[in-house]
Amino acid sequence: MNAAEMVPPAVEGVVVTGRIGPRYTEILTADALAFVAGLHRRFDARRLERLAARAARQARFDAGERPDFLPETAAIRAGDWRVAPAPADLTDRRVEITGPVDRKMIVNALNSGANVFMGDFEDATCPTWANLIDGQLNLKDRWAGAIDFVDARNGKTYALKANPAVLIIRPRGWHLPESHVTVDGATLSGALFDFGLYAFHCAKAALAAGSGPYFYLPKMESHLEARLWNDVFAHAEATLGLPAASIRCTVLIETLPAAFEMDEILYELRERITGLNCGRWDYIFSFIKTLRAHRDCLLPDRAKVVMGKAFLGNYAELLVRTCHRRGAFAMGGMAAQIPIKNDPERNAAALAKVKADKEREAREGHDGTWVAHPDLVGVAKAVFDDKMPAPNQLGFLPADRVIGRDDLLAIHEGSxxxxxxxxxxxxxxxxxxxxxxxxxxxxxxxxxxxxxxxxxxxxxxxxxxxxxxxxxxxxxxxxxxxxxxxxxxxxxxxxxxxxxxxxxxxxxxxxxxxxxxxxxxxxxxxxxxxxxxxxx
Structure with missing residues (x-):
């Protein structure tokens, strides 16, 4: 690659300050940068408004207010409506594996036997410039059929097998910046950067392969943030010449405010959303953060804040009920265990914990679950194959009970x-x-x-x-x-x-x-x- 090829093309108003490594200009093309700049110019003011609204609501919580269901959207919660049916390759999501977008992880995850791989630009990826652009190159290569590689460190060959997992991408949340790119002098949104580059380079290839541009949306706190994503999707479809509503998404309910707006989030994205996910670890973090000024909301040791009890159990039950009432999938949370290969006894105990957790999720009506390591795919799949012989549990509704504000704020017991x-x-x-x-x-x-x-x-x-x-x-x-x-x-x-x-x-x-x-x-x-x- 000569010196000229190492410089991103000039696009009016766009400045790229990140180092340009090998092949980076395959991602940072003039058309791709112009598309991302167009997203920024059209939507960034609204993004900043939504972040300001988060801060204003948090100030009210700090002053003593507590989260609650919105009176102004009661009609949506009471209404009789459903989301659009899921694409064929997303009707069975019993096991989803997640991880960063490095090349080895992508190949291993797609080959793991999981139904879905969520390639993560968010919590599982440190957003260094190299990590982000290399990740986009890896995803582009996946849809070009060129993801196979030989690890230079050990000579091992990594090759994509037949029938790989369905690929879903998680961009960064609305709050995170991408400091290596400015548009008209303003820092770019990390969410729009990650989404825009993947949609530009991979959406049509994914559709041509019989899948589609699928996304997991993190860290949202309100249905108005979901509305913003929906408008971004519609604009991208029109600009890139994609079929209407071909961009599909799943939303992580991993903030306490969002738990009170699950119906509304589904409604805003109803043409494109396929489900909600219990992002339970971030949810615990959000619970503490949201109620940080409330002394009566002190939590016990982290190990005592477990699923199936208090606010976590009630939130998961409400998620299943809300999703299935609307025809959306209710996805379970992460099993973070990894194999303990040098200690069979401890390894067996860890796998038993995973099995029990997944049995609980299947029993509660979830349509699938998350794992972090390929060796856990078989454990989780065995549970869901046994408890959920059909592709999903959309027909399942939890026992009829009203889950109110106090249930979603119930504190776990423990010291x-x-x-x-x-x-x-x-x-x-x-x-x-x-x-x-x-x-x-x-x-x-x-x-x-x-x-x-x-x-x-x-x-x-x-x-x-x-x-x-x-x-x-x-x-x-x-x-x-x-x-x-x-x-x-x-x-x-x-x-x-x-x-x-x-x-x-x-x-x-x-x-x-x-x-x-x-x-x-x-x-x-x-x-x-x-x-x-x-x-x-």
């Missing part, structure tokens, strides 16, 4: 412990350190963690510290205890991973950021916003 505090510190800092090093999906203590893990860890510590929570031994969580535990747990991590690996990492930056977030008087909305400034 708070020093061990829980220390685990949050240890796991949270290790994830942040890996993220700063460019990795978004990180194995920690035999779990495949993404950004939601660190979000729960740091918001729970902030909540305990902010309110001076009492531990089960009677001590109060204060700054002194936090600092003591932080220092001791980092020494433990250094011993666990080895001094050489620890000293070669980015632990000083990770510790400083984690400490700053915990000790701040104001709870930061997303740790990935200040962390992004350290990697962008």
């Amino acid at each position: 708070r412990s020093e061990a829980g505090l220390r685990e949050n510190i240890r796991v949270g800092v290790q994830y942040v350190e890996a993220w700063l090093g460019g990795r978004g999906a990180v194995p920690i203590y035999n779990l495949m963690e993404d950004a939601a893990t660190a979000e729960i860890s740091r918001t729970q510590i902030w909540q305990w510290l902010h309110f001076g929570a009492t531990l089960e031994d009677g001590r109060t969580v204060d700054e002194a205890l936090f600092r003591t535990c932080l220092g001791e747990e980092m020494e433990r991590v250094r011993g666990e991973i080895g001094a050489e690996a620890y000293d070669a990492g980015r632990f000083p930056q990770a510790i400083a950021l984690f400490e700053q977030l915990i000790l701040s008087d104001r709870l930061e909305a997303f740790l990935t916003l200040p962390a992004y400034r350290l990697v962008a």
Whole structure:
């Protein structure tokens, strides 16, 4: 590739500041950049309005208001309407595997035997410029039939098999920027960047292959944010010459405000939506963040905030009922376990936990579930094959009961412990350190963690510290205890991973950021916003 080919083409008003690596100009073409710039010019003002509306509503929550169902949309909740039928290749979604968009992950996930692979530009990908553009190249290659490769490190060949999983892409949320591209001097939205490049390069190829441009939409907090996505989709279809409503989506219900607007979100996207997903880890984070000013909403140890109980159980039941009433799929949550190959006994125990979790989901009426590792596909599929012989459970409705506001705000029972505090510190800092090093999906203590893990860890510590929570031994969580535990747990991590690996990492930056977030008087909305400034 000569020097001229290493420079993105000139597009009026568009400035690309990211390094241009091999093949990057295949993605950053003039037409692709013009399309993304058009999305920005048409929709970014509305995106910023919606983010301002989030902040305004959070201010009301901080002043004492609690989330509730919207009176102005009662007619939609009471109405008799259904979403459009799902495409043929999305009618059976019993097992979905998720992961970042690196080449090896894409091939292994598509070959895993799962029904769906969600390629993730969001929580499982650190948004370095190289990760993002390489990911777009990998997806373009998948639809061009050129995803096969040989790993230069070990000579192993990775090749796509027949009947791969259906591909769904998760762009970043509305709140995240893409600092390497400006349009008319303004920073581009990460969501519009990820969506726009994939739709431009891959939508027609996916349709030609008998599938389609499918998306998972994260972190939404209101039906008006869903309306914005719907308008983006309609504009993209018209601009790119795609059939109307050929862009299809699934929405993650992973924020507390969105749980009160599930019907409305389905309604806004009714021509294009196929289902809702219980994004349970981010949901716990959002619960703490949304109710951060409410002392009576202190949560117990993270390990005691489990599905099937209190607000998590009620939210999952409401999701199944809402989806099936509207003809949409209700997708279960993530099993983050990864194989423990050197310890058969612990591995068996981990797989038993996965099996029990998936049995609960199938029993509650979910149409499928998520796993983070290919070795868990068979475990989850065996459960759903047994409990759900049909392609889905759209005809299933939970027992008739009204789930009201108080049910969605019910607090899990349990104590708070020093061990829980220390685990949050240890796991949270290790994830942040890996993220700063460019990795978004990180194995920690035999779990495949993404950004939601660190979000729960740091918001729970902030909540305990902010309110001076009492531990089960009677001590109060204060700054002194936090600092003591932080220092001791980092020494433990250094011993666990080895001094050489620890000293070669980015632990000083990770510790400083984690400490700053915990000790701040104001709870930061997303740790990935200040962390992004350290990697962008």
